[in-house]
Amino acid sequence: MQHTDKEKLARAKKRVEDIKGFYTHLTIYILVNIIIFLANIGVFSGTGIHMGMSGWGFFITPFFWGIGLFFHGLWVFGPTITFLKNWEERKMKEFLDKNQ
Structure with a gap:
């Protein structure tokens, strides 16, 4: 029974680490995108405020990084991604069983 409690504690700790x-x-x-935005409007150049990058160039970093952030959020919070975590647990158990 203690083994099960230890497993639950380890899973809870892993979940908290994932959320953090x-x-x-x-x-x-x-923070990085605020700094990029401020740099693009010229706040750090000392020449006054002006729009540096125009069009899609301004949105490249937030867009593609945002896609990665979206998938990170799905991994942590999304119920549809649980099959991947279940797969990891099954594989770990399989390897443990082979070693015993």
Whole structure:
């Protein structure tokens, strides 16, 4: 019975670490994109505010990084991705059973 409690504790700890990792990723995404935005409008250049990059060029970093952030969120919070975690658990159990 203690073995089961240890497994539950380990899974809970892993889940908390995954959630913390997502929120860290989200925070860095927001901060970096604010800095990029401010740099593009010329806040750091000392020449006054002007739009540097125009069109799609301005949105490349937030867009593609946002896609990665979206999938990270699905991995952490999405119920449809649980089959991947179940697969990992099954594989780990399979390897443990082979070694015994």
